[in-house]
Structure formats: C-alpha cells, structure tokens
Amino acid sequence: MSRLSILGLTKAYGRTRVVDNIALTLEEGEFVSLLGPSGCGKTTTLRMIAGFVEPTEGQISLDGEIISAPGSVLPPERRTMSMIFQSYAVWPNMTVAENVAFGLKLRKLPSAETKRRVGEILEVVQMSHLAERYPSELSGGQQQRVALARAIVVKPAVLLLDEPLSNLDANLREEMRFEIRRLHDEFRITTVYVTHDQAEAMATSDRIAVMNAGRIEQVDAPHLLYTRPRTRFVAGFIGRTNLLQAQVENGEIGFGGISVGVGQVAGAEAATTRDILVSVRPQSIGLHRQRPVGEHPILAGVVAQRTFLGETWDYVVRSEEAGGLRLRATAPPSQIHEVGEKVWLEFDPRQMAMVE
C-alpha cells in the first residue's frame, strides 16, 4: 500500500483555484519533489498535506486512512508528520538540544531515551558540539541542521520540506542538498520536498512532480523529465529546449524538410492530431563543419549568433533549407564556429520528445 496518496486535491481562494485537481502517490520511503515556478501552489499543496490548510475538493490519505477532505481535516498535531520551514522556525527561546527534544517530550518518551536520541541525531547532523547554544548564536546553515534534526528525530511517517534551502547562500545550499539526500538514504523517511530550484530537485529526488498554475504537469524520475518531457511547460522549465512545429504523416514526423519515424520519438505514438510540437534539446544536436555521414537527419545552416557560457558554446543556427528555422545548439568550448560560418546540424531522434 502506498504511504501517502493525494487524489483530486483542489484549493480555491474565492474563485481562483490555486491548487487544481492534483493527484500524487508516494510509496513508503520515497522522496518526491514538488517543483514549479513561484506562485504555482507548491506551498499550498504542502500545507494541505500537513493539515494547516483545508482542501476545497479531493482528499489526502495516509496509510489508507483519509486525513484531509473538505470539512474534515485531521489537525496537524495528530498526523505524525514533520515539517521543515523556509524560515527554519527554530525556537529562539530554547537551546539546540531543547528544540530537538521538543517532539520527543510530547511523545512522552522516558528522559534517558530522549537524551540518547537527541544526542544521536545531533551527531548525525554534526551539531553535537553546539547542543547547548541558543539559535541566535548559530549561522543559517546550522539553524537549518537543527530544524532537520528536530524533524527527523521523531521518526515521522512523512517528512515535509518547504524550500528549506532558499535562505542559504549558494555554497551552503549545495552542501545541504547532499546532506538532505544523505539523511534520506540513512532513514528512508517518505518525503515531500518543495522547491523552485530544479538542480535541487534533481539532486535530491526519486521522482519530481512539476507543477504549473496549480496543476501537476508531469511526475517522473529526474532524468526522464529531462529526456522525455511530456508538456511544453516541462520541456521549457527543465533545462532549455528547441520547440519545433512538426507534422505527422504516414508514420513519419516531419519538420523543416527532414523527417523521422514516429516510433523513434518519445511519446509520439500517442499523437492524435496532425500538427504536433517536438522538443529537441540543444545538447542533442550535433554541430559539424563538414556534412556528416550516417543515417541521422541532417540540416545545413549558418551560425547566426553565439554566446560563450564557460562550460559550453551556445550557438544559434539559421537554416534557409528549413525555411529560416532558428535552432539552438551547444558545443564544447574547444569547438569554435564564427558567426556567418556554414555548419551542418545532426539530429538524434531518440533524444526528441513530443510535447503537448
């Protein structure tokens, strides 16, 4: 049985549906991110899971028992969940150890046991030496570790995190990202992680749910989101892409004068209309000075624009042959083409995906 399951969940404020009919299921021990741009409803979703917000429609169940439905919401304190907040919410009137012990005391654990578990978890988050400090004497990263320890020490059924790293500076963010994944690998707590940073979601999650305007657009493993985006929004939001108008005819997808087999392009079998959109990642387009040989489709073009980004070159190539189509392609730093130079573009159909 799945641990946490969300069905048809909707939240409306007045007439705006800030969360719109979403469904999501987490297996025991799974780490799923809610990823999406600001204002898409991630926090609202998370707070409905936590029990702070009542849904307008739909339901949330934990281990088969319904914990949220319109008009009946199990209060947060009875959900055996833990949550980590953007503001850390480490209580300034308690020491680090007291913060961490709070949840255990509420569970009426014997004090020796409480002490032992607090000691252990502080060891895990490398905060043992600061146990007696007050939060005002800690850095942002240290406070976030306290929040993590406090949430994990109670062995919650579900761990919820709302942009826990967004107040940290870039280096610390990267470090904490691995810390969170490490803790997950160690304790295997079912986790819902909210972020708008795709690198963060990619580094931590088993699966990512991409949200847009209150809806979930796609739920998949990180690499599948990149290689097999299913909607135009996902293709554009995860990494960068070329979105091409294409036509389906006789089992072939054609654009700009070239064609590839429907069976080769991810998701294309499901096409129901003649006109479709195809996402082609800039990284999947080969750039050549001479016309390459092989069975991959080829287009000739001229470099119209280029930008050096340090790790790659970013070229915009204009193809007269394809009716003035402009395509973005990347190349390693050593591969230099001048603006105006003639180049050949080589496509790999297996790295293309049809999007809605």
Added chain:
Amino acid sequence: MSTALGKSVVATPPRRVSLARRIGRIEPVMLLWILLIGALLFLVAFPLGKLFLVSFETRGTGAFTLSNYVTAYGRARYIEAVVNSLTLGLASATIAVVLAVPMAWAVSRTDMPGKGLTWTVVLGAFILPPYLGAVGWILLAGPNSGFINVFWRWLTGSESPFFNVYSFEGLALVIALNAFPLVFIFVKSALDLVSSEMEDAANILGAGTWTAMRKVSLPLVWPAIMAGFIIVFLETIALFGTPAIIGIPARINVVTTQLWQFFEYPVRVEVAAAYAMPLLLVTAGMIATQKLLLSRKGYVSQTGKGGERRPIKLGAWRWVMFAWCAMVGMIAVAMPLFVLLQASFAKAWGRGLSLDNLTFANYYLLIFEHDMAMTSIWNTIWFSATAATIAVLLALMVAYIVNRRLVPFGEVLGFLALAPFVIPGIVMAIGFYAAYAAPPLSLYGTAALIILAFAARFLPIAYANSSSAIRAVHPEMEEAARILGSGRLHAIRMITAPLVKKSLLGGWLIVFIVASRELSAAIFLVGPRTRTMSVLLYDLSEAGNFEVLAAFGGLLLVVTLIFVGIGMKLVGRDFMLRRG
C-alpha cells in the same frame, strides 16, 4: 494535462473524520470570536453609539429632538470655546514643532554633545503629567508671586509681570512644553531613516550643511513633522487638566472645560453629547489626514534603512544646538519640577528656598491625615493595573486572531480595538457616562466604570503593542510545534507566549503609566470614594493650597517613576518612547 500521474490511485472509501473532532477544532475559535466581539461592542461601540443617540434625545422621555444641538451651539460663549480650542491647538502644535524639530535633527543627524541628556529631557517631559507641569508653571509665572515675575520686578523695577501664565500664550506654551516629545519621536524616527548619502548627494552639488538640511533632510521628513503637528493639535483640543487649571482662572473657555460645565449640577449629558460631536469629528478627520500623509509615497519610506549614516559635523554650532536642547529641558522639565519640589517641602512656597521655610508637614498631612490621599493612590494603582490587564489581554486575543487569520472578518475586531484612538478621552468618558452610569447597570461612581473606561481608552495602545509582538513571531514557529504533535493552545503556551512575554510586559506598563495619570476620562466618572490621584490633584488645585498640591504631585511622580523604572529595567531603556 499529461497522463503521467504515476501509479493511479485506488480511491479508498472516504472514512470521514468524526463530527466531534470537527467541532472540537472549529468551535473554540468561533466562541472566542463571539466573546471578543461582545467585549469590544461593550467597551467601544455601545458607549459611542449611545453618545450619538443621547445627543438627539429629550431628557427623561427619550423622544427625538434637535434641541440639544440648539442649546449646545446657541450661545456665543459656547461657540467661542470651540474657536478657542482650535486656535489653542494650532498655537500649541506650532510651538511644539518649533521646540522639537531642531532637537530631533540634532540628536539624529549631528555630532551635538549631550544627546543622552536630551533623551532624558524628552522622557522627562513625556512622563510629567500635563497638569503637574501646569501647576509648576503657575508657581514660575503667576502674575504676582511667580518666581520669574518676582525676579523680573526685582531686576527692572517694572510694575507689570514679565510673563503671565494666565493668558492664552501662557496656556499654549505650557501645553506645548508637555506635548513636544510627540513631535520629537515622530521626526527623529523619520530622520533616522534618511541615509547620509542623501545629504552627500546635495553636498556634491554644492549645497552646504544648512542648505542640505533645509532642502533635503527636512523635506524628506515633512510628513513626520505634519503627523507630529496633528497629534499635538489633537492632544491639545482633547486636554482637560491644563485648560482647567490655567484657563479657567484666566477666563479662557475651551471645549473641554465647557463640557465640564455641562456636567456640573444639574448634569446635562444630552447637551454635552451634542457639544462633543465636533471634537469627535475633527479628531477622526485629522487622523485620517495623518494616515494619508504618512502613507504618501516618495518620502522616507522609499529611502529605506540602507545607506551609511554619519553624524554631520557642526563645529561651533554644536554648542548652539546643545544650548537649545538645554533651554527646552530647563523650561519643560527642570524648572517646573524644581519649583514643585521646593513648594512641596515649603511652609509657604513664595518665600523660596530657606531652612526656616522647610517642612515635611505637607507630605505628613497627605500620607497620615488626609482622608482621600492614600485611598486615591491605592485607587490609581489598582484601577490602572486592572485596566492595563484587561486591555492587554483583550488586545492580545484580538491581535492573535486577526494576525493569524483564524476567523473570517477578523479585521472587524481589529478595527474596533483601534477605534478609541480617534475618540478623545473626554468624549469617551461622556459616552461611558451616557451608556452605563444610569440603570440598568447603574455604574456611576463605581470602580468598574472607571476601569472599563480606562481599558477602552487605552485599548489601541495595547493593540498596537500586542499586534507588533504577535507579528514578530513567525506563524511557522507555532506550526513547527504543531506538526510535531502539540495542539494549538499547547503551542501558544510553549512557543508564542514566551516569545511575546517581554513586549507585552512593555505594553502593560505603558498602559498602566498613561492610565495612572489620566485625568480627562476619570474626572467625569469618579465618585466620592473612587477618586484617582489625578482627580484629587485637580480637586486640590481648585482649593488653591499649592504646597499640599505640590507634595501630592511629588507622590504621583514617585508612583509613576517606580513603574517607569521597572519598565526600563525589564524591557529596555526607551520602552516608552518607541514609536509603534
């Protein structure tokens, strides 16, 4: 939407959370909301509504009439009082601005010496009850035996006094000397937000220090100056003590003293209610104006806290500024206090400082023989303490409900809690009199009536305080406790309460201190056994025995200072002067 929702969900049959659990969750908050609305209606809306109704009622029958308004505005003397009030308000506010703005600028922006001393002066003027300052100034500038005038005659041999406090100018000056801290606090906190770079930018373009101040800093804080001006104006037109003590002997009638006369036997509360309306309307209108002024864009709010701040080097002018602050300190605090103290230990205050004039008899009389003095001290303390407790508890609950958005229409509660801010104390008192003095409640002269009126009058102070205290505690602090298994009340007790404790204590003390010196609301509501110190002080001033009066003022100050001291120790040095 895409098909990629992972494993599709088999809907478990909805096992609804039990109804009892739902009621257990929702109802306490709603119940509290209803209770709070009830309390606020009782404290704020009902007295005000009653005041309005009564002004249209015929005495006894309660039939509709306009005759109260005809009576209230039917005599030149009554109209003149309204004009006097407005003129006095303008005069006092102008003087207060002239006194306070240079001080605020010097403390905030320059390297003037003696800033700590200036703070002390401001705090001193703030703590000194207005009517005590007035008594001090009678001793200083009474036309015949006032020290300043005696000295003037001795110096010049002139017949006429140098400065007669029993005059319009005297009244305006004495009020301004007590009210200028309000302007100071407004302007200083605005100036504190102006970054030095603003002035540097003007300097680079060739403006000197003075030009930069005139053309850059002052215009930036112009709204704050106006706001301070308005507050002093409103304080002045609502003030009872000083106009009664100085104005009545000088035959200057103002709205508040006229209201008092309507309350003399036979009490004409209907006429008083009609007569109080302009005071209410002017106050509400001015406060709306002030809000507008402070919210206007393009001023300090946009410069933000950022930017470096360096004190302006004044050179020799430092001492000029210092002299100004010192002069204000002398006339506003040091001199009145000194003569009061002197009089309180004197057999006859006019004989000045000498050993054979020294006596403890005044204090002895008050403490051991006077039949009301000690009672009034005790009354003051417990009325104020109870009122402060009621106000803070009520304000805290309202602030919590409003800030955490626990109920729909929570803003109604917040609005009611802030409403008394636009009601002058004296109007509030008449409202309470009209609403609760008569049967069925028959509270006239009881402690309960005074306590409730105090609690209502100072509810906005408590609310502003509680609201900022609650807002300072991020809701996530509580939510973090709840998700770990603590119920709402437990979370409030364990997390929120410890975090707001200190600022609430500060709020409680402020309400206590202002309530303990409140005169205008008290004087309409006290009975023979429920006199407060401020009312007794006013009684004594009517009796004209200045030595005993001064000694009683001394006692009042001691009581106030004890609580100010406690506040400073527990909450912080400038807890009374923070702008919140």
